[in-house]
Amino acid sequence: MRPEPQVFRVALDTPLRRLFDYLPPASPGAHPPAPGARVRVPFGRRRLVGVIMASADTSDVAPARLKPILEVLDPRPVLDAGALELLGWAAHYYHHPIGEVLAAALPRPLRLGASAAGSEERWVASALGAQARAAGEPRRAARQRSLLEFLLAEGGAAAATLDERLGSWRDAARPLLARGWIVRTESAPEAQAQVARVRAAGPALLPEQSAALEAVTASLGRFGAFVLHGITGSGKTEVYLRLIERVLAGGRRALVLVPEIGLTPQLLGRFRERFDAPMAVLHSALTDHERLLAWRDAFSGRARIVLGTRSVVFAPVPELGLIVVDEEHDPSFKQHEGGFRY
Numbered sequence: 001m002r003p004e005p006q007v008f009r010v011a012l013d014t015p016l017r018r019l020f021d022y023l024p025p026a027s028p029g030a031h032p033p034a035p036g037a038r039v040r041v042p043f044g045r046r047r048l049v050g051v052i053m054a055s056a057d058t059s060d061v062a063p064a065r066l067k068p069i070l071e072v073l074d075p076r077p078v079l080d081a082g083a084l085e086l087l088g089w090a091a092h093y094y095h096h097p098i099g100e101v102l103a104a105a106l107p108r109p110l111r112l113g114a115s116a117a118g119s120e121e122r123w124v125a126s127a128l129g130a131q132a133r134a135a136g137e138p139r140r141a142a143r144q145r146s147l148l149e150f151l152l153a154e155g156g157a158a159a160a161t162l163d164e165r166l167g168s169w170r171d172a173a174r175p176l177l178a179r180g181w182i183v184r185t186e187s188a189p190e191a192q193a194q195v196a197r198v199r200a201a202g203p204a205l206l207p208e209q210s211a212a213l214e215a216v217t218a219s220l221g222r223f224g225a226f227v228l229h230g231i232t233g234s235g236k237t238e239v240y241l242r243l244i245e246r247v248l249a250g251g252r253r254a255l256v257l258v259p260e261i262g263l264t265p266q267l268l269g270r271f272r273e274r275f276d277a278p279m280a281v282l283h284s285a286l287t288d289h290e291r292l293l294a295w296r297d298a299f300s301g302r303a304r305i306v307l308g309t310r311s312v313v314f315a316p317v318p319e320l321g322l323i324v325v326d327e328e329h330d331p332s333f334k335q336h337e338g339g340f341r342y
Helices: 083-092 100-106 125-132 142-154 161-167 170-179 209-217 236-249 263-274 288-300 310-314
Strands: 007-012 020-022 038-043 046-056 119-126 181-186 253-258 277-281 305-308 320-326
Touching: 007 100, 007 288, 020 253, 046 100, 046 288, 083 100, 083 170, 083 305, 119 125, 119 142, 119 161, 125 142, 125 170, 142 161, 142 170, 161 277, 170 181, 209 236, 236 253, 236 263, 236 320, 253 310, 263 277, 263 305, 277 288
Parallel strands: 253 305, 253 320, 277 305
Antiparallel strands: 007 020, 007 046, 038 046, 119 181
């Protein structure tokens, strides 16, 4: 049996271009963290959250100066071996500290120690809400009325369901919540397979679209890179949708990158018309909490399609079968501001 590692090398969100060595957790029976798991460690007078990159038997730092890990945050690593390899390559290629590169791949709450597994956010109509609707309320707020009616008809719904069925519903939820007409709850998410179905068939393909579809399909299941070239309106998106159909039918997932936040609702609407499948959307206009919820849907595998702008390339999508980069020549795919530019 291989002995337990004596030293863990941790990447921290600092401008220092190095890893930091720590001893195993001092708690009796604590499970040794795996590479890609987050840990809380002492760093000077602060306590920081970092990511385990590797383990070793010895350290170049004197044993008396090493401190133990305070807490292991993840029983399952939030970054798998493939993600660690990609992010390590990015840190080397773009000459940027590995800790800051890893931080760019995680929502802010996870960088502060929030749970990666989380809980399922659910919304239900209260008895007051039922009475208000029976009395004709809300009379002038159509979106609030639609949300309240949906929750009453369904007996409550998960936030992910509301995202799919009602789109931008959270603005409508706030005044209803303030009046006590709806209630927000959280519970452990159910571990169940998410079925993906096609809502409606697409239009008949042109010969050029069929040729592109078959060429890419032949490479599904192994690495292949293709460029679909065509003017606006030439039917590239329909080819993407057909490819995603085939990937979902094979039990895998799809990651779709778009160049601008403004394109996301437009494309998401088209995807929802086409697919009856859980989706996660990630972009910079989301709140920290919304980003965390979407990240959890991707990480857990609940989302079968993950859609977003530039940073969604770091999303943890299990059993990934297809990556689509729409308008890949667009300059907004390059990060120009901030520290880590990629």
